[in-house]
Amino acid sequence: MIKRHTIVLLALCAANTTLFAQTPMKPNIVFILTDDLGYGDLGCYGQKLIKTPRLDQMAAEGIRFTDFYAGSTVCAPSRSVLMTGQHMGHTHVRGNAGGPDMSKQSLRAKDVTVAEVLKSVGYANGLCGKWGLGDEAQGGRSGLPRRQGFDFFYGYLNQVHAHNYYPEFLWRNEVQETLANNVKKVDRSYGGFTGGWATKKVDYSHDLIANEALNFIKRSARPMVDGKPFFLYLALTIPHANNESGKALGDGQEVPDYGQYADKDWSNPDKGQAAMISRMDADVGRILDLLKELGVEKETLVMFSSDNGPHDEGGHNVERFDPAGPLRGMKRDLYEGGIRVPLIARWPGTTPAGVTSDHVGYFGDLMATVADLSGAQVPDDTDSVSFAPTLIGLESEQEKHRYLYWEFYERGGKQAVRSENWKAIRMPWKTGTTQLYDLNEDVGEENDVAVSHPERVAKLEKMMDEAHRPHPSWTVRGRKPAVAK
Known part of the structure; x- marks a missing residue:
């Protein structure tokens, strides 16, 4: 496996000498993951009502994949596939654990993550947002981000905690930072955490997470000849519903304001759903703008995807937005709507612009892809096929999966x-x-x-x-x- 990927990378370099002469062999890598965003939720994938101009622009300047799949149809196992490069028949975390023992939903010391692989070749690694693969709760500490290859973490450890966009605290590494919100707790706990919703709303977690991601890039983006390349895993919670407030109040799509949708003749949950996605789109734009401002745009591969298909848990009208587009099913289905997700990749000067690719790939392929691009070794026990050839415009050299x-x-x-x-x-x-x-x-x-x-x-x-x-x-x-x- 290791030798094969080394040979593939050398072949790519030889086949496209001019391209690689202008491209760093260890690019910065930003992987943006949204939560419960459907295949049809973006304008460039057919959405008509929700505005996503920056992601549409990103697709026009890069590659839009039409046949790309999440690791699973729900949160934790999908992220386990993403981090380990192992499909659902092999990865350790295969579901959302419901009891207080978090060992089932936490990566183990022996699990090798994408962050660890990149760290082995000198990358500085940051995680901002929702982790869901390790916790301070019983049995979960082995999976904490900084034990799994990340140098910096800011956000949520527990996925139920991440339901609430106005929580009482977020984690900075292993320390809780108190926020100004007050939260009404529900009667039951799940996955070692008691969820709820805010009765006093001050600090919006998505905005805090986006700002921390920008700060990580500012700290890490040095000229490639002088400093380390960086890997940012930005795991946004938008547009996941606050399930607890959705059940109790009928509106789980928490957002500070409805923005351009405020005057629409829609329900508040519908306005919230649309406003959340457009807010997320604007923050993706902020990242792209910052990379350009810092002069590292051409040294940075940015990828955007979703952890599974769309949800119907926030009280919004799914039929209004048609979030799965032409696909059947939603979150928790194994029909295409539950597992086929957007993937947009942009690396100015390297990825061909305005290309649509029907390469069939999935989350587990991130492992082999970043290894090829960074010169790292791929762990032996993976189910990962590099899509680096497609990223650099050599789709004729692209290896295919026997199956997903x-x-x-x-x-x-x-x-x-x-x-x-x-x-x-x-x-x-x-x-x-x-x-x-x-x-x-x-x-x-x-x-x-x-x-x-x-x-x-x-x-x-x-x-x-x-x-x-x-x-x-x-x-x-x-x-x-x-x-x-």
Whole structure:
């Protein structure tokens, strides 16, 4: 694996000598991850009502991927795939843990993250926003960001804490910083944390996180000949709902103001949903502007994506915005709407501008991609294929996945696999009926063609069985835990 990626990088350099002569071999890397943003929530992916001019501009100046996938259909496991380069059949965190013991939802000391790989070749690493893979709670400390390769952290550790945009505190490294908000707690806790919503709203967490990200870039962006390259993982919480206020008050889309949507004849949750996404878009623009101002724009690869499909938990009208676009399903589905997500990549002078790519990739590919671009070694036990060739305009040299795989333990359990243009979904877990879709002809997954392609179904089911490695902490509810082999 390591040798193969080294050879790939050398081949890319040889094939495009002029390009790499003008490009640093260790670019700064900014990966921006939004929370519950749908495939159709951006203008450049077909959104008509919500304005996202800076991301639309970013797509026009870079590459817009049409067939890119999240690691999972919910938060924590998707982020585990992103950080470890292992798909859902192999990664440690495979679901959102509900009990007080956070060990199931925390990375272990032996798990190797993207940040650790980049740190090994001299990167300064910062994380701003929502982590969700380690906590101060019982069993969670091994997964704390600064034990997983990050030099700096600001934001939320616990994902339930991250529901609230006006929390009482945020974490700076391992220290709680008190904010000016007052929070009404709910009666139950989840994942070691008791959620709630603010009765006194002063400090908006998204704004604080965005400002910390800008400050990290200012501290880290030195001329490449003089200083370290940097990696910023900006894990925004927008447009995730505050589930607690959504259930109690009917409005979970918390935002300081409705901005350009204030006078719309919409419900407040609808205005909040749109305002949150446009606010996020403006902050992406602030990052792009800062990179240019600091003179490191051409030395920095910026990528933008979402952790899973869109939610319907904030009280807003999903039909108004059509957040999944042409896709079927939403968050917690293994249909395309639950797992296919936007990916925009921009690296001025390196990525071709205004290109649309149908390369089939997923979160786990970040590991091999950053390793190729930085000269780092890829850990042996990954399911990662570098999309560096596509990023530098050599799509003809792009390696393809044999298949992509997902599994989900809630709602009776389900599995899915995509191989070339074919997508299979098996529900319930392992023993249920398998649906088959030809995504080239039916991206909306409306026509199940399993009956007419039994051999194809059997082939994809074999891939599902091959991809799943039993894990003692993860099983479909109501079944005995699996035994790892």
